[in-house]
Amino acid sequence: MSVIVLAEHTQGTFRKKTFEAVQYAAAIAQSMGASVTAVALGSVADSELQSLGQYGAAKVLHVADANLDNFSSRAYTKALVTVAQKEGAKVIVALHDVSGKAVAPRVAAQLKAGMVAGAVSHPDLSKGFVIKKTVFSGKAFAFVNITSDVKVVTLMPNTFAVTKGEGTANVEKLDVNFDDKDFGITVKEVNKVTGTVPLTEAELVVSGGRGMKGPENWHILEDLAGSLGAALACSRPVADSHWRPHHEHVGQTGGTIRPNLYIAVGISGAIQHLAGVNGSKTIVVINKDPEAPFFKAADYGVVGDAMEIVPRLTEAVKKFRESHN
């Protein structure tokens, strides 16, 4: 019996969220008396594959087919289903991110498996296989019981702290027979924003709203984000007015994020905005209106003019960073 986990990589390198997924799968395996097999697809070095042992993977099955270097939900599904059947998998774990969300449902459909999308807890086995997930865009949680024999779970990134342990995973190569149909999608062009932290993975986020008055004032948020090593986000009116790109929009109809620290500047805190960010562990609200509803959802609040407070906060962060290095 085993728990299998899709070990996503970025051009051959595993990132923190993959370690988190492996560690999560390992915890489930332990509670079920099973072992963890990680599945890596495409070109990854053996030493990198072995490192998954530090997060609890006993074995890594590596499908080294270079065609898999380009994402294909069909081919990835075939590989995972092949492994699941070979290993007698009871649980299949992937990340609740762009790739995981395209593959895991296909795997679930193929195996007629129940699925929890966006898990934020370990399964409670005393009640069946009950997992907590966010519903109503962050306004509530649901406890979902998977009743099928095989179960598929996608884990919301940034849910658990990652701890590196000891161990080396055994790497085995696996061949999967793909056909042309599995690669029916051809990548034409890739545009990546380099040098910034992806918003959904960022631990610290600085976000601006209409109270910033205009895009020309964003440099003070950029400075604050720079001093913290934080990603930038914005509210919907800001994205709709094209002050900032749409991919920075967080809220019910934008992205949902769960950083450790969310600093909201000039955002009043409409219920739709809160829905996208109220999973944040700590919320700081800076607003000139002491009656802004966001203060009710905040841990720390500062009332005043953002143009004065934000640069002051940036200086304080810089001073703190210097004295703690």
Added chain:
Amino acid sequence: MKILVCISQVPDTTTKIAFADNNTHFSTQGVQFIINPYDEWYALVRALELKESGVANTVNLVTVGKADAEPVIRKALALGGDEAIRIDTDSSDPYVVAAQIAAYAKSENYDLVLCGKESIDYNNGVTGAMLAEMLDMNYVGFATKLDMTGSTAIVKREIEGGEETDACSLPLVVSCQKGMAEARIPNMRGIMAARTKPLKVVAAADVQPVSNIVSYELPPAKTGVKMINPENMDELVSLLHTEAKVI
């Protein structure tokens, strides 16, 4: 070309969420239901644009729901579309929802199936990919742009930290998000026309659920905000370090 658009009905975005029966059911009392914004603003409007530009011949809408879902599907028809199909069952299990749509669509030979990137109630975002597997179709998730060149779909999609443009052979399922199209408001002519458009009710296929929601919980209320003197940002940084332990 024949397009199917999947429509889900969801509580309005301003709804205050509450639960009934010892937190086992979502309380629909006083809740206004709308078309899931991703299904409406992006999937449906893009499908209509493809029809208006002559690329598509047929745009049909499908929803899985009981009779109470009809006002919402009629509202979707008011924006456009040839006919609507309501599959007469209700489920919170995403597998059941996808399997019901697949059971209907299997014999209909759709070239393109569009849905929103997720519904704003259960936030699963799995219907499109499950459907693709069940209908043996290609799948692109989180698409921001979709155009047809001949029988190939050119789709721009979100990837980690950027965007990718893919050439996809049909049949294809695409989950749509912001960027795909601009929201429309139904006009009076559309609303009148929607009244007489066909709304077929299809009996549900025999699909057993593989998951169920046991209970709900509201997020814990914040214990109260700590106000910081705007002159003293050193104090805020210090609290973030020692108390919140986030920096």
